[in-house]
Amino acid sequence: MSHPLLAAAATTSTARSLTIVLFIIFVLITLGITVWASRQTRNATDFYAGGRSFSGFQNGMAIGGDYMSAASFLGIAGIIALSGYDGFLYSIGFLVAWLVALLLVAELMRNSGKYTMADVLAFRLSQRPVRTAAAVSTITVSIFYLLAQMVGAGALVALLLGIKPGQTFLGMSAGTAKVATIIFVGVLMIVYVVVGGMKGTTYVQIVKAFLLMCGAILMTLLVLAAFRFNLSGLLGSAAEKSGKGAAFLEPGLKYGKEVAGNAKETFYNKMDLLSLGIALVLGTAGLPHILTRFYTVPDGRAARKSVLWAIGLIGVFYLMTLALGFGSAALVGGKAITAQDKAGNTAAPQLAQALGEKYLGGSGGGAVMLAVIAAVAFATILAVVAGLTLASSSSLSHDFYANVIKRGQASERQEIRVARVSAFAIGAVSIVLAIFAQSLNVAFLVALAFAVAASGNLPAILYSLFWRRFTTAGATAAIYGGLVSAVVLVFFSPVVSGTPTAMFPHHDWHWFPLSNPGIISIPIGFLCGWLGTVLSRERADEAKYAEMEVRSLTGAGAH
Amino acid sequence: MSTETPVPPADPSAAPSRRAVADADAYLAVERSPEFAELRRALRGFVFPMTVAFFVWYALYVILSAYARGFMSVKIVGHINVALVFGLLQFVSTFLIAWLYARYAGRRLDPLAERLRARVEGERG
Numbered sequence: 028m029s030h031p032l033l034a035a036a037a038t039t040s041t042a043r044s045l046t047i048v049l050f051i052i053f054v055l056i057t058l059g060i061t062v063w064a065s066r067q068t069r070n071a072t073d074f075y076a077g078g079r080s081f082s083g084f085q086n087g088m089a090i091g092g093d094y095m096s097a098a099s100f101l102g103i104a105g106i107i108a109l110s111g112y113d114g115f116l117y118s119i120g121f122l123v124a125w126l127v128a129l130l131l132v133a134e135l136m137r138n139s140g141k142y143t144m145a146d147v148l149a150f151r152l153s154q155r156p157v158r159t160a161a162a163v164s165t166i167t168v169s170i171f172y173l174l175a176q177m178v179g180a181g182a183l184v185a186l187l188l189g190i191k192p193g194q195t196f197l198g199m200s201a202g203t204a205k206v207a208t209i210i211f212v213g214v215l216m217i218v219y220v221v222v223g224g225m226k227g228t229t230y231v232q233i234v235k236a237f238l239l240m241c242g243a244i245l246m247t248l249l250v251l252a253a254f255r256f257n258l259s260g261l262l263g264s265a266a267e268k269s270g271k272g273a274a275f276l277e278p279g280l281k282y283g284k285e286v287a288g289n290a291k292e293t294f295y296n297k298m299d300l301l302s303l304g305i306a307l308v309l310g311t312a313g314l315p316h317i318l319t320r321f322y323t324v325p326d327g328r329a330a331r332k333s334v335l336w337a338i339g340l341i342g343v344f345y346l347m348t349l350a351l352g353f354g355s356a357a358l359v360g361g362k363a364i365t366a367q368d369k370a371g372n373t374a375a376p377q378l379a380q381a382l383g384e385k386y387l388g389g390s391g392g393g394a395v396m397l398a399v400i401a402a403v404a405f406a407t408i409l410a411v412v413a414g415l416t417l418a419s420s421s422s423l424s425h426d427f428y429a430n431v432i433k434r435g436q437a438s439e440r441q442e443i444r445v446a447r448v449s450a451f452a453i454g455a456v457s458i459v460l461a462i463f464a465q466s467l468n469v470a471f472l473v474a475l476a477f478a479v480a481a482s483g484n485l486p487a488i489l490y491s492l493f494w495r496r497f498t499t500a501g502a503t504a505a506i507y508g509g510l511v512s513a514v515v516l517v518f519f520s521p522v523v524s525g526t527p528t529a530m531f532p533h534h535d536w537h538w539f540p541l542s543n544p545g546i547i548s549i550p551i552g553f554l555c556g557w558l559g560t561v562l563s564r565e566r567a568d569e570a571k572y573a574e575m576e577v578r579s580l581t582g583a584g585a586h
Numbered sequence: 587m588s589t590e591t592p593v594p595p596a597d598p599s600a601a602p603s604r605r606a607v608a609d610a611d612a613y614l615a616v617e618r619s620p621e622f623a624e625l626r627r628a629l630r631g632f633v634f635p636m637t638v639a640f641f642v643w644y645a646l647y648v649i650l651s652a653y654a655r656g657f658m659s660v661k662i663v664g665h666i667n668v669a670l671v672f673g674l675l676q677f678v679s680t681f682l683i684a685w686l687y688a689r690y691a692g693r694r695l696d697p698l699a700e701r702l703r704a705r706v707e708g709e710r711g
Contacts, residue, residue, distance in 0.1 A: 112669055112670070112673075116651065116673075118673075119644075119647070119673055119676045120644075122676070122677065123640065123644050123676055123680050125680070125684075126640050126683055126684070127637070129684060129687060130632075130683075130687060131633060131637060259663060259664030260664075262670075263664065263665040273659065273661075273665075273667075274659075276659075276667055276670065277658055277659040277667060278651040282651075282652075297652040297653065300651065301648055304645075304648035305645075305648075328696065331691060334684075335684055335688055338681070339681075339684075346674075346677060493630075569614070570610045570613070573614045573617035573618075574613040574614075576617055577613045577616050577702070578613075580622075580629060580702075581625070581699040581700075581702045581706060582699060582703055583702070583703040583707055584706070
């Protein structure tokens with residue numbers, strides 16, 4: 028190493044080429060699986076539900092792959108690295124949420140549905156209105172989530188490959204490279220879904236979950252080893268390096284901030300924290316791409332097993348976010364992280380580089396570790412967007428086309444063809460929207476997707492499974508009421524306008540003080556479902572409810 | 587699965603076949619049987635209280651994070667404070683509830699469900 032600057036430049040380009048090579052290997056392997064899966068995909072059950080041939084363990088891995096998004100791998104590690112303890116709230120909410128799915132939703136839903144969330148609602152209610160409502164909500168939630176992931180992917184790839192404004196990459200400027208990344212990610216996700224259907228997408232999730240777990244375990248062990256497996260030592264070092272002292276290890280640096288002398292502001296901040304906490308825990312069991320995963324196993328018992336595996340996997344992963352986050356704070360430092368990315372999204376890759384330098388020796392070792400973790404992050408993004416595209420295209424085809432437009436008279440071949448066209452269309456729309464939204468701050472869309480899922484979908488599902496009197500009017504009221512209230516409140520909230528970090532920082536039309544609508548919109552969703560039911564003259568269909576209850580609890584006649 | 591039978595597309599406007607009427611009667615009969623009431627009670631008796639319990643426990647954690655900062659910042663050992671331990675306990679409780687439910691479902695719910703399922707499928711032919 029004759030010249031430190033030259034060495035650093037060489038390291039970046041080594042890491043960059045290695046990342047690209049590893050990523051290409053991942054893409055080739057997953058494309059191979061996708062083509063293989065397409066040969067196994069013959070009927071609608073294969074396309075929508077992977078032939079229901081997956082085991083509880085396989086589906087548990089796939090759920091982990093669908094759920095552990097870049098927002099949790101990079102986002103939570105970044106929040107902990109910069110704001111300390113507060114990032115842990117996400118980890119906890121995202122995990123505890125799985126108890127709702129385990130205890131109340133997974134098995135009953137698997138036993139009474141076929142391909143989509145709406146199947147459960149349509150079992151005993153009027154097909155067309157509830158399927159329309161469910162399709163609208165599924166597509167809205169999925170597009171919000173997709174958009175956040177794809178815009179994130181563009182920014183992330185630029186950062187991970189080290190393309191800074193003014194530099195070029197393969198002859199492209201940073202801006203062009205971002206757009207190219209969004210298109211590349213979008214096209215790949217369309218290919219996975221259109222060609223591989225649920226079978227292909229599930230294997231992509233499994234491979235990704237495996238890689239992500241390996242990467243996270245490796246980094247966690249190295250971080251802990253650096254502190255001789257002394258957790259207190261790691262925390263102390265992180266707190267000291269952050270410059271915030273003990274406060275770094277306590278709640279309150281990011282969420283529920285106390286503003287001295289401003290009681291109103293403090294009150295709103297704390298309400299916002301509670302609102303976020305509720306949406307995180309109730310949103311998961313209403314996310315369409317998670318719900319459709321329960322249909323890939325043969326019966327309710329396998330659905331239970333898959334959620335148990337998922338809880339184990341996801342729990343271990345979120346525990347490791349502590350080591351990753353505090354490890355980045357201690358070994359990389361907040362200054363170095365914010366220099367790369369203000370939101371802290373590059374904390375985990377930067378930590379990988381630091382660990383590689385420490386354990387594999389020199390900048391070469393750092394480059395190797397950085398490349399590996401960056402490739403894992405790409406794989407993570409790709410798998411999640413594929414899951415979202417599949418869930419929304421299934422709903423568009425099975426709910427809207429086959430049952431609303433064709434009134435259940437579409438053939439399987441027609442339905443699969445429409446599902447493939449829908450995946451293509453939804454993918455294309457997301458690519459275009461993501462390109463337009465890339466300069467906007469859209470990180471709030473993930474929280475909004477959780478809020479809509481908790482406010483609209485969850486009440487409809489729970490009422491439908493457990494409340495005999497529940498009616499069509501109740502279901503549509505819950506879904507539209509929850510969806511509209513969450514979206515409207517966020518539109519008039521400080522994350523969309525009126526603050527420097529808002530989506531539109533130079534305009535101000537906000538009047539709702541909270542960034543997270545859940546604390547208001549979730550009760551509205553449940554209330555609408557109840558009111559819609561008690562106010563309508565419609566009588567619940569006793570025989571249909573009996574059939575659904577028996578089937579959902581015993582698994583009789585499940586298909 | 588071997589029990590997987592092709593099901594014709596649901597069509598509410600079509601006149602119900604004799605088979606469908608027989609099926610509906612079979613389901614109604616099972617739903618009104620004491621054995622099914624027992625299964626329903628066993629399921630709801632576990633999942634409803636457990637849901638309330640974990641939700642209250644989680645809400646307590648979030649509320650303390652918002653309003654009891656002094657308590658959460660008390661150090662227990664070295665740099666490990668109440669907030670961290672409380673957070674880790676949420677993981678412990680989640681794993682514990684998942685394990686308890688798996689055990690309960692395997693011992694109590696599955697045998698009941700299996701018997702009723704055999705009966706429904708026997709009656710449906």
